[in-house]
Amino acid sequence: MPVKNIQLLQENSPSILLDVIYRSKIKDIMATKLVTAPSTVTIKEAKSIMKEAEVTGIPIVEDNEIIGMISIDDVFRAIDGDYMDELVLNHMSTDVIVLEDDMPLAFGITYFEKFKYGRFPVIDKNRKLVGIITSRDILHELLFQLNHEVARLESEIRSDNDPDLTTLKEVFKIKKMDFANAGKASNEIKKLLKDRNFDPKFVRRVSVAAYELEINIAIHSDGGELEFFLDKKKAVIVARDSSPGIENVELALKQGFSTADNTIKSLGFGAGMGLPNVRRVSDEFNITSELGRGTIVQAVILIDSQEGS
Amino acid sequence: MKISDLELVEGFKVVQPDYEDTEIKAGYTSDLLSDVMANAGEANVLISIQAHKNTLAVCKLLDIGALVVCNGRDTDEEFMDIAKRERIAVFVTDFNQFKVSYLIGKML
Numbered sequence: 001m002p003v004k005n006i007q008l009l010q011e012n013s014p015s016i017l018l019d020v021i022y023r024s025k026i027k028d029i030m031a032t033k034l035v036t037a038p039s040t041v042t043i044k045e046a047k048s049i050m051k052e053a054e055v056t057g058i059p060i061v062e063d064n065e066i067i068g069m070i071s072i073d074d075v076f077r078a079i080d081g082d083y084m085d086e087l088v089l090n091h092m093s094t095d096v097i098v099l100e101d102d103m104p105l106a107f108g109i110t111y112f113e114k115f116k117y118g119r120f121p122v123i124d125k126n127r128k129l130v131g132i133i134t135s136r137d138i139l140h141e142l143l144f145q146l147n148h149e150v151a152r153l154e155s156e157i158r159s160d161n162d163p164d165l166t167t168l169k170e171v172f173k174i175k176k177m178d179f180a181n182a183g184k185a186s187n188e189i190k191k192l193l194k195d196r197n198f199d200p201k202f203v204r205r206v207s208v209a210a211y212e213l214e215i216n217i218a219i220h221s222d223g224g225e226l227e228f229f230l231d232k233k234k235a236v237i238v239a240r241d242s243s244p245g246i247e248n249v250e251l252a253l254k255q256g257f258s259t260a261d262n263t264i265k266s267l268g269f270g271a272g273m274g275l276p277n278v279r280r281v282s283d284e285f286n287i288t289s290e291l292g293r294g295t296i297v298q299a300v301i302l303i304d305s306q307e308g309s
Numbered sequence: 310m311k312i313s314d315l316e317l318v319e320g321f322k323v324v325q326p327d328y329e330d331t332e333i334k335a336g337y338t339s340d341l342l343s344d345v346m347a348n349a350g351e352a353n354v355l356i357s358i359q360a361h362k363n364t365l366a367v368c369k370l371l372d373i374g375a376l377v378v379c380n381g382r383d384t385d386e387e388f389m390d391i392a393k394r395e396r397i398a399v400f401v402t403d404f405n406q407f408k409v410s411y412l413i414g415k416m417l
Contacts, residue, residue, distance in 0.1 A: 207370040
């Protein structure tokens with residue numbers, strides 16, 4: 001069990017970590033696509049169900065309530081003992097440990113440490129089965145959250161460490177489908193730079209990156225924010241949204257690829273040039289995204305850069 | 310040439326005459342705003358059928374001083390207000406983008 005020895009829940013764990021594992025709820029992490037079986041199937045049938053669904057264990061359900069779990073380990077035992085044609089009813093584990101969907105991630109971690117199961121069914125407050133969670137789901141969530149937090153901390157450290165360096169920091173909220181205001185944040189950023197008499201080429205590159213990221217949040221996300229930092233060496237734009245995330249980041253970075261609908265295209269957007277444009281004008285470009293959890297794009301534009309504008 | 314020279318082009322109607330009359334050295338023709346963002350270069354006139362607020366946002370970001378709206382596309386009041394506030398010249402014409410590009414191109 002990979003989670004077991006990570007020992008996340010220590011008294012001296014960094015507060016950010018504790019924050020993450022108490023903030024995230026089981027229901028945000030669990031798989032909701034449920035594969036279940038009644039107790040009247042044979043172990044052989046249960047094996048086929050697992051194989052087809054590519055899972056290693058399934059809840060056994062009767063009248064919407066879990067009465068047991070059958071796992072790949074039970075299947076192996078049945079092969080060894082040659083009872084594959086018997087019903088799961090007699091061989092499933094019945095001391096099922098469940099998690100509730102409103103519990104924080106911390107509970108999930110504790111359960112995986114305490115009980116030696118590979119997965120836990122998740123029930124809601126009406127005791128109805130609503131999902132299933134594996135240690136893999138938890139690791140995935142932790143990595144994603146920590147990635148976000150590290151990115152955030154890094155930008156904070158940059159501004160805290162040397163107050164002289166951060167000459168500017170602005171945050172703009174961007175609303176979903178708010179085309180009326182789209183372009184506002186980037187124009188404000190442009191004005192901030194223009195007022196400080198920066199080289200027009202630098203101003204343009206920052207403007208292009210800010211504009212495309214701003215429009216992306218408006219078009220594709222449920223809303224988010226654009227952060228703008230400026231110091232003596234560079235401009236940094238961080239675009240952050242909370243959902244829905246990008247299914248295939250590599251594809252999204254490809255010129256001409258777009259998921260925008262026709263209404264958006266008729267406005268002259270959605271040509272699949274946004275992210276490629278940002279990357280082109282940036283000296284440093286990072287993107288992290290996960291379906292259902294959102295996207296963070298960071299574009300760094302150096303003041304003394306020879307990159308194309 | 311200057312932006313004001315566009316007022317003399319037959320078939321062009323200036324609908325937002327309160328603009329800064331800057332020099333036009335180049336133009337760009339496109340209906341894709343991201344394409345404009347990426348490639349407009351030093352253009353100071355944008356030839357497009359996109360006549361909405363975001364077109365103006367792009368013009369402003371790229372210091373494009375004039376917009377020629379082709380194919381007789383309508384412009385609404387809010388659009389005009391922003392164009393006026395930002396002092397971006399707006400021309401409307403029934404010509405298509407090709408014809409407009411040709412007409413302006415030969416004046417450069």
